[in-house]
Protein backbone atom coordinates (compact mmCIF):
# COMPACT_ATOMS: atom_id res chain seq x y z
CA UNK A 1 0.00 0.00 0.00
CA UNK A 2 1.67 3.16 -1.16
CA UNK A 3 0.72 6.78 -1.47
CA UNK A 4 1.91 6.57 -5.08
CA UNK A 5 -1.16 4.49 -5.90
CA UNK A 6 -4.58 6.16 -6.03
CA UNK A 7 -6.24 3.35 -3.99
CA UNK A 8 -5.41 0.65 -1.45
CA UNK A 9 -8.35 -1.68 -2.07
CA UNK A 10 -9.89 -2.81 -5.36
CA UNK A 11 -13.28 -4.52 -4.96
CA UNK A 12 -14.37 -6.48 -8.04
CA UNK A 13 -17.76 -7.78 -9.13
CA UNK A 14 -17.69 -11.13 -10.99
CA UNK A 15 -20.56 -11.50 -13.48
CA UNK A 16 -20.15 -9.32 -16.58
CA UNK A 17 -17.15 -7.64 -14.97
CA UNK A 18 -14.52 -10.42 -14.99
CA UNK A 19 -16.62 -13.19 -16.57
CA UNK A 20 -18.65 -12.91 -19.79
CA UNK A 21 -21.93 -13.93 -18.14
CA UNK A 22 -23.99 -12.14 -20.78
CA UNK A 23 -22.41 -14.14 -23.58
CA UNK A 24 -21.77 -17.45 -21.81
CA UNK A 25 -24.37 -17.98 -19.07
CA UNK A 26 -27.42 -15.79 -19.61
CA UNK A 27 -28.69 -17.77 -22.65
CA UNK A 28 -28.83 -21.20 -20.91
CA UNK A 29 -29.94 -19.70 -17.56
CA UNK A 30 -32.76 -17.78 -19.28
CA UNK A 31 -33.93 -20.95 -20.98
CA UNK A 32 -34.02 -22.77 -17.64
CA UNK A 33 -35.85 -19.87 -15.98
CA UNK A 34 -38.53 -19.75 -18.69
CA UNK A 35 -38.92 -23.54 -18.65
CA UNK A 36 -39.40 -23.51 -14.87
CA UNK A 37 -41.95 -20.70 -15.12
CA UNK A 38 -43.96 -22.45 -17.82
CA UNK A 39 -43.89 -25.68 -15.81
CA UNK A 40 -45.26 -23.86 -12.75
CA UNK A 41 -47.96 -22.07 -14.77
CA UNK A 42 -46.76 -19.16 -16.93
CA UNK A 43 -49.28 -18.90 -19.76
CA UNK A 44 -46.98 -18.73 -22.79
CA UNK A 45 -44.49 -20.66 -24.91
CA UNK A 46 -40.73 -21.00 -24.39
CA UNK A 47 -39.88 -18.86 -27.41
CA UNK A 48 -42.24 -16.06 -26.38
CA UNK A 49 -40.96 -16.13 -22.83
CA UNK A 50 -37.32 -15.94 -23.99
CA UNK A 51 -38.06 -13.05 -26.37
CA UNK A 52 -39.95 -11.13 -23.66
CA UNK A 53 -37.26 -11.77 -21.06
CA UNK A 54 -34.62 -10.33 -23.36
CA UNK A 55 -36.74 -7.30 -24.21
CA UNK A 56 -37.63 -6.54 -20.57
CA UNK A 57 -34.00 -6.96 -19.47
CA UNK A 58 -32.84 -4.56 -22.18
CA UNK A 59 -35.49 -1.89 -21.73
CA UNK A 60 -36.28 -2.00 -18.00
CA UNK A 61 -33.36 -3.71 -16.30
CA UNK A 62 -34.33 -2.39 -12.88
CA UNK A 63 -37.70 -4.11 -12.68
CA UNK A 64 -38.20 -7.56 -11.19
CA UNK A 65 -37.79 -9.48 -14.42
CA UNK A 66 -39.73 -12.59 -13.37
CA UNK A 67 -42.63 -10.61 -11.90
CA UNK A 68 -42.73 -8.61 -15.16
CA UNK A 69 -43.02 -11.84 -17.16
CA UNK A 70 -45.93 -12.95 -14.98
CA UNK A 71 -47.57 -9.54 -15.50
CA UNK A 72 -47.00 -9.78 -19.25
CA UNK A 73 -48.33 -13.29 -19.88
CA UNK A 74 -50.47 -14.13 -16.86
CA UNK A 75 -50.65 -17.60 -15.34
CA UNK A 76 -52.84 -20.62 -15.92
CA UNK A 77 -55.99 -20.85 -13.82
CA UNK A 78 -54.59 -23.35 -11.34
CA UNK A 79 -51.30 -21.46 -10.87
CA UNK A 80 -50.07 -18.78 -8.46
CA UNK A 81 -48.27 -15.73 -9.90
CA UNK A 82 -45.91 -15.31 -6.96
CA UNK A 83 -44.83 -18.96 -7.17
CA UNK A 84 -44.26 -18.69 -10.92
CA UNK A 85 -42.10 -15.55 -10.53
CA UNK A 86 -40.16 -17.18 -7.68
CA UNK A 87 -39.58 -20.33 -9.76
CA UNK A 88 -38.07 -18.23 -12.57
CA UNK A 89 -35.83 -16.24 -10.23
CA UNK A 90 -34.56 -19.35 -8.50
CA UNK A 91 -34.01 -21.33 -11.72
CA UNK A 92 -32.02 -18.45 -13.20
CA UNK A 93 -29.72 -18.00 -10.20
CA UNK A 94 -29.49 -21.43 -8.56
CA UNK A 95 -28.20 -23.73 -11.30
CA UNK A 96 -25.42 -26.00 -12.49
CA UNK A 97 -22.76 -23.89 -14.23
CA UNK A 98 -21.43 -24.82 -17.68
CA UNK A 99 -17.83 -26.12 -17.41
CA UNK A 100 -16.50 -24.11 -20.37
CA UNK A 101 -16.95 -20.59 -18.96
CA UNK A 102 -13.92 -18.31 -19.06
CA UNK A 103 -12.64 -14.96 -17.83
CA UNK A 104 -12.47 -12.05 -20.28
CA UNK A 105 -9.17 -12.18 -22.20
CA UNK A 106 -6.21 -10.90 -20.20
CA UNK A 107 -8.09 -10.81 -16.89
CA UNK A 108 -5.98 -13.41 -15.07
CA UNK A 109 -2.75 -11.50 -15.81
CA UNK A 110 -4.44 -8.21 -14.96
CA UNK A 111 -5.47 -9.48 -11.51
CA UNK A 112 -1.99 -10.88 -10.87
CA UNK A 113 -0.37 -7.55 -11.75
CA UNK A 114 -2.83 -5.49 -9.73
CA UNK A 115 -2.33 -7.70 -6.69
CA UNK A 116 1.31 -6.59 -6.42
CA UNK A 117 0.06 -3.05 -5.72
CA UNK A 118 -3.44 -3.37 -4.25
CA UNK A 119 -5.50 -5.47 -1.87
CA UNK A 120 -8.04 -7.31 -4.07
CA UNK A 121 -11.53 -8.37 -3.02
CA UNK A 122 -14.17 -10.22 -4.99
CA UNK A 123 -17.78 -9.52 -4.01
CA UNK A 124 -20.30 -11.52 -6.00
CA UNK A 125 -24.07 -11.77 -5.49
CA UNK A 126 -26.32 -14.69 -6.37
CA UNK A 127 -27.06 -18.21 -5.16
CA UNK A 128 -23.96 -19.16 -3.10
CA UNK A 129 -23.49 -22.64 -4.60
CA UNK A 130 -23.71 -21.32 -8.15
CA UNK A 131 -21.35 -18.41 -7.51
CA UNK A 132 -18.80 -20.69 -5.80
CA UNK A 133 -19.01 -23.08 -8.76
CA UNK A 134 -18.16 -20.22 -11.15
CA UNK A 135 -15.19 -19.26 -8.96
CA UNK A 136 -13.97 -22.88 -8.88
CA UNK A 137 -14.33 -23.42 -12.64
CA UNK A 138 -12.53 -20.12 -13.36
CA UNK A 139 -9.82 -21.06 -10.82
CA UNK A 140 -9.77 -17.60 -9.25
CA UNK A 141 -9.95 -18.67 -5.59
CA UNK A 142 -6.32 -17.59 -5.16
CA UNK A 143 -6.51 -14.45 -7.28
CA UNK A 144 -8.00 -12.38 -4.43
CA UNK A 145 -7.14 -11.54 -0.85
CA UNK A 146 -10.76 -12.23 0.07
CA UNK A 147 -13.95 -13.47 -1.59
CA UNK A 148 -17.41 -12.57 -0.30
CA UNK A 149 -20.51 -14.26 -1.71
CA UNK A 150 -23.74 -12.34 -1.13
CA UNK A 151 -26.78 -14.65 -0.87
CA UNK A 152 -29.56 -12.89 -2.77
CA UNK A 153 -31.92 -15.81 -2.13
CA UNK A 154 -31.83 -14.72 1.53
CA UNK A 155 -32.08 -11.01 0.76
CA UNK A 156 -28.43 -10.16 1.52
CA UNK A 157 -27.01 -7.10 -0.29
CA UNK A 158 -23.68 -6.02 -1.70
CA UNK A 159 -23.92 -2.86 0.41
CA UNK A 160 -23.70 -5.02 3.55
CA UNK A 161 -20.64 -6.81 2.17
CA UNK A 162 -18.94 -3.51 1.25
CA UNK A 163 -19.57 -2.22 4.77
CA UNK A 164 -18.06 -5.38 6.26
CA UNK A 165 -14.93 -4.93 4.12
CA UNK A 166 -14.61 -1.29 5.13
CA UNK A 167 -15.14 -2.14 8.83
CA UNK A 168 -12.52 -4.90 8.64
CA UNK A 169 -9.78 -3.03 6.82
CA UNK A 170 -10.49 0.57 7.78
CA UNK A 171 -8.66 3.50 6.26
CA UNK A 172 -10.22 6.37 4.36
CA UNK A 173 -13.17 5.46 2.11
CA UNK A 174 -11.69 7.20 -0.95
CA UNK A 175 -8.91 4.57 -1.00
CA UNK A 176 -11.48 1.90 -1.98
CA UNK A 177 -12.49 1.40 -5.63
CA UNK A 178 -15.57 -0.69 -6.50
CA UNK A 179 -15.56 -2.08 -10.04
CA UNK A 180 -18.74 -3.58 -11.50
CA UNK A 181 -21.42 -3.52 -14.20
CA UNK A 182 -24.55 -2.60 -12.18
CA UNK A 183 -25.30 0.92 -11.01
CA UNK A 184 -27.75 -0.29 -8.34
CA UNK A 185 -25.52 -2.88 -6.71
CA UNK A 186 -21.89 -2.13 -7.62
CA UNK A 187 -21.87 1.68 -7.80
CA UNK A 188 -24.56 3.20 -5.51
CA UNK A 189 -23.87 1.25 -2.28
CA UNK A 190 -20.11 1.85 -2.68
CA UNK A 191 -20.59 5.58 -3.19
CA UNK A 192 -22.83 5.74 -0.12
CA UNK A 193 -19.78 4.57 1.86
CA UNK A 194 -17.65 7.27 0.23
CA UNK A 195 -15.79 4.84 -2.04
CA UNK A 196 -14.73 5.59 -5.59
CA UNK A 197 -16.45 3.62 -8.34
CA UNK A 198 -15.80 2.30 -11.83
CA UNK A 199 -18.80 1.24 -13.94
CA UNK A 200 -18.27 -1.49 -16.53
CA UNK A 201 -20.78 -0.90 -19.32
CA UNK A 202 -21.26 -4.50 -20.40
CA UNK A 203 -24.16 -6.98 -20.33
CA UNK A 204 -27.86 -6.65 -19.60
CA UNK A 205 -27.39 -3.49 -17.51
CA UNK A 206 -25.15 -1.60 -19.95
CA UNK A 207 -27.94 0.72 -21.05
CA UNK A 208 -29.25 1.77 -17.66
CA UNK A 209 -28.76 5.39 -16.61
CA UNK A 210 -27.99 6.84 -13.18
CA UNK A 211 -31.15 7.85 -11.29
CA UNK A 212 -29.48 9.81 -8.48
CA UNK A 213 -26.09 11.19 -7.43
CA UNK A 214 -25.02 7.89 -5.86
CA UNK A 215 -25.40 6.08 -9.18
CA UNK A 216 -23.01 8.46 -10.92
CA UNK A 217 -19.75 6.50 -11.34
CA UNK A 218 -16.36 8.18 -10.99
CA UNK A 219 -15.01 6.20 -13.93
CA UNK A 220 -16.63 4.35 -16.82
CA UNK A 221 -15.03 1.57 -18.87
CA UNK A 222 -16.23 -0.81 -21.58
CA UNK A 223 -13.98 -3.69 -20.52
CA UNK A 224 -11.09 -4.74 -18.27
CA UNK A 225 -8.50 -3.57 -20.80
CA UNK A 226 -9.51 0.00 -20.00
CA UNK A 227 -9.30 -0.44 -16.22
CA UNK A 228 -5.67 0.56 -15.59
CA UNK A 229 -5.49 3.53 -17.97
CA UNK A 230 -8.94 4.97 -17.16
CA UNK A 231 -8.75 4.56 -13.38
CA UNK A 232 -5.04 5.44 -13.45
CA UNK A 233 -4.06 2.32 -11.56
Ligand SMILES: [Mg+2]
Pocket residue numbers: 013014015016017180181182
Ligand atom coordinates in the same frame (compact mmCIF):
# COMPACT_ATOMS: atom_id res chain seq x y z
MG1 LIG B 1 -22.12 -8.13 -12.40
